[in-house]
Amino acid sequence: METTITTPDGTIDGYLAVPQPEVAGPAPWPGVVLAHDAAGMSDDIRGIADRFATAGYVALVPNLYARGGFARCVRSVFRELLAGRGRAHDDIDAARVALTERADCTGKVGVGGFCMGGGFALLAATRDFDASAPYYGGLPADMSILDGACPVVASFGARDRLPGMKGAAGRLDAVLTDYGVPHDVKEYPAAGHSFANRLAGPLNVLLRVGGLAYHHESAEDAWRRVLAFFATHLA
Numbered sequence: 001m002e003t004t005i006t007t008p009d010g011t012i013d014g015y016l017a018v019p020q021p022e023v024a025g026p027a028p029w030p031g032v033v034l035a036h037d038a039a040g041m042s043d044d045i046r047g048i049a050d051r052f053a054t055a056g057y058v059a060l061v062p063n064l065y066a067r068g069g070f071a072r073c074v075r076s077v078f079r080e081l082l083a084g085r086g087r088a089h090d091d092i093d094a095a096r097v098a099l100t101e102r103a104d105c106t107g108k109v110g111v112g113g114f115c116m117g118g119g120f121a122l123l124a125a126t127r128d129f130d131a132s133a134p135y136y137g138g139l140p141a142d143m144s145i146l147d148g149a150c151p152v153v154a155s156f157g158a159r160d161r162l163p164g165m166k167g168a169a170g171r172l173d174a175v176l177t178d179y180g181v182p183h184d185v186k187e188y189p190a191a192g193h194s195f196a197n198r199l200a201g202p203l204n205v206l207l208r209v210g211g212l213a214y215h216h217e218s219a220e221d222a223w224r225r226v227l228a229f230f231a232t233h234l235a
Contacts, residue, residue, distance in 0.1 A: 001016055001017075002015060003016040003060070005062050005094055006094060006098070007090055012062060012067070013063045014041075014060055015045070015060070015063075016058075016059070016061075017049040017053035017058070017059040018053055019056050019057065019058065020053075024053070024056035025056060028103070028106045030105070030106050030108040030109065030130075030234035031057060031058040031096075031105045031106075031110070032052050032058070032109065032112055033059075033061075033062070033096050033099065033112075033124075033129070034059060034060070034111075034112050034117070035062075035092055035113030035114070035117030035121050036064065036113075036114070037115035037194070038115055038116045040064075040065045040074075041061065046061070051223075055227055058104060062091045062095040081119050082141075092120055093128070096111070096124075108234040110234050111124045111125070111131075112134070113133075113135065114136070114194070114197055117135075118136055119137035119138045119139075119140075120137070121135075122139070122146075122172075125152050129150050130150055130233055130234055131150055131151045131153070131230055132151070132152045132153070134152070134154050135156075136162075136193050136194070136195070138164055138168075139171060139172055143171070147179045148181075149176070151183060151232075152172075152185070153183065153225055153226050154184070155185075155218075155225070156168055156186070156187045156188070157215070157218065158188060158189045159190070159192035160192050161192065162193050169185050169186065172185050182233070186221075188215070188222070191215040192215070193212045195214060195219055195222075196219040
């Protein structure tokens with residue numbers, strides 16, 4: 001359902017998905033904040049939130065474009081991602097606080113994100129989240145920031161042709177190993193960028209040529225890994 005989130009810079013809109021006790025068992029449940037991709041508050045990210053709720057998580061998606069929409073915000077949000085600070089990061093943290101204050105949440109909160117949101121999710125691992133699940137997000141320029149990060153389960157596509165993504169899985173795995181951060185990093189040989197996002201039918205076919213398309217087998221395996229990882233670290 002549509003909701004609002006109180007942030008240090010005013011109120012933004014978002015999407016909230018709450019488990020059904022008859023499906024997920026009785027409350028309280030752990031929480032998960034989901035950072036959307038560059039497309040914004042799409043049906044896809046809402047569907048992912050709903051799927052987390054079915055799995056027993058209170059899922060909250062902050063609208064990172066709430067202060068002007070896609071055309072006005074996309075560049076500023078990307079700048080904040082690269083800078084490692086700014087309102088978008090604050091919005092994600094505010095969503096975490098909102099979940100911890102809910103009576104139906106255990107107080108354990110993970111963060112996940114896709115593409116642009118995956119970059120935000122990885123950086124959020126260095127703050128007060130209990131586990132992070134970035135999907136094909138760009139790596140920070142200064143990887144030392146990940147020293148002391150919460151546990152990370154990350155997923156990448158070997159056919160990802162976006163700048164900086166070649167070998168990203170191996171680089172992230174090596175850094176997390178060096179810093180002793182519990183992690184599960186996997187690269188899927190048959191997948192490209194956005195392999196876990198369901199895009200519109202004809203567009204999905206066109207994007208496949210550029211390595212930007214949904215890949216069911218890889219997406220489902222990543223889903224199983226994320227749920228198993230969260231079950232361990234958000235219990």
